Amino acid sequence: MLSVLTVPAFNDNYLWIIHDGVHAAVVDPGDARPILAALEAHKLSLVAILLTHHHSDHVGGVSTLLQHFKVPVYAPRKDPIANVTQALDEGDIVTVPELGLKLSVLHVPGHTLGHIAYVAPEQGWLFCGDTLFAGGCGRIFEGTPTQMLASLDKLAALPNDTKVYCAHEYTISNLRFALAAEPANTVLAERFEAEQAKRKQNIPTVPSNIGLEKSTNPFLRAREPAIARQMVADGRAKNADPVAVFAALREWKNNF
Numbered sequence: 643m644l645s646v647l648t649v650p651a652f653n654d655n656y657l658w659i660i661h662d663g664v665h666a667a668v669v670d671p672g673d674a675r676p677i678l679a680a681l682e683a684h685k686l687s688l689v690a691i692l693l694t695h696h697h698s699d700h701v702g703g704v705s706t707l708l709q710h711f712k713v714p715v716y717a718p719r720k721d722p723i724a725n726v727t728q729a730l731d732e733g734d735i736v737t738v739p740e741l742g743l744k745l746s747v748l749h750v751p752g753h754t755l756g757h758i759a760y761v762a763p764e765q766g767w768l769f770c771g772d773t774l775f776a777g778g779c780g781r782i783f784e785g786t787p788t789q790m791l792a793s794l795d796k797l798a799a800l801p802n803d804t805k806v807y808c809a810h811e812y813t814i815s816n817l818r819f820a821l822a823a824e825p826a827n828t829v830l831a832e833r834f835e836a837e838q839a840k841r842k843q844n845i846p847t848v849p850s851n852i853g854l855e856k857s858t859n860p861f862l863r864a865r866e867p868a869i870a871r872q873m874v875a876d877g878r879a880k881n882a883d884p885v886a887v888f889a890a891l892r893e894w895k896n897n898f
């Protein structure tokens with residue numbers, strides 16, 4: 643039986659450890675210290691490192707971890723990352739034999755050009771780095787809105803009960819923006835209350851799930867007539883084309 647440990651790092655990052663009580667694989671170890679501490683506390687031995695994209699808050703701990711554990715490093719083929727042993731692309735399958743874990747790889751460009759996401763179909767888990775966030779999405783640093791929307795569509799096509807392990811606790815500010823974009827969404831209003839209650843007790847709002855994201859995350863809802871109409875009426879989007887609406891939402895959020 644596998645489970646996922648939440649390892650907070652920096653101001654608002656989450657690093658993820660997938661483990662079976664003995665062996666562990668780490669997703670996006672931006673900092674080695676909290677990972678080493680968590681491995682020690684839970685008496686786990688690291689067997690694999692999985693990376694979603696090249697930003698330092700996702701890969702910064704890799705070289706230190708490799709000094710402690712000689713393990714394979716899985717990473718996107720198209721992002722520039724050091725120490726990679728297995729370069730991955732869309733459709734690849736990662737097998738971590740010690741954990742009996744199989745992950746399928748989705749190429750989700752936009753935040754970076756090489757960005758990948760890992761899906762564990764058997765467990766219903768998605769590790770999506772900085773592509774999809776709870777209530778939001780990553781900034782488009784390297785790709786285009788067309789690419790980013792296609793990447794988010796790929797993630798939205800996963801089963802509704804898929805748990806979304808994203809890399810940051812941005813949920814409250816994301817949902818504040820979501821409410822501005824779609825004030826009449828009652829599911830969104832309820833979610834905002836529920837997530838605020840969690841944060842007041844310092845409980846992570848992550849993982850989320852795909853079904854909840856599809857019903858409340860404006861970046862998965864660029865095709866919703868109510869959102870598209872309002873974006874055009876407010877002069878933010880030129881027309882109701884999903885890419886135009888999505889790009890306008892992203893632009894608005896950048897300055898929100």
Ligand SMILES: [Zn+2]
Binds near residue numbers: 695697753772
């Ligand atoms: Zn990033």
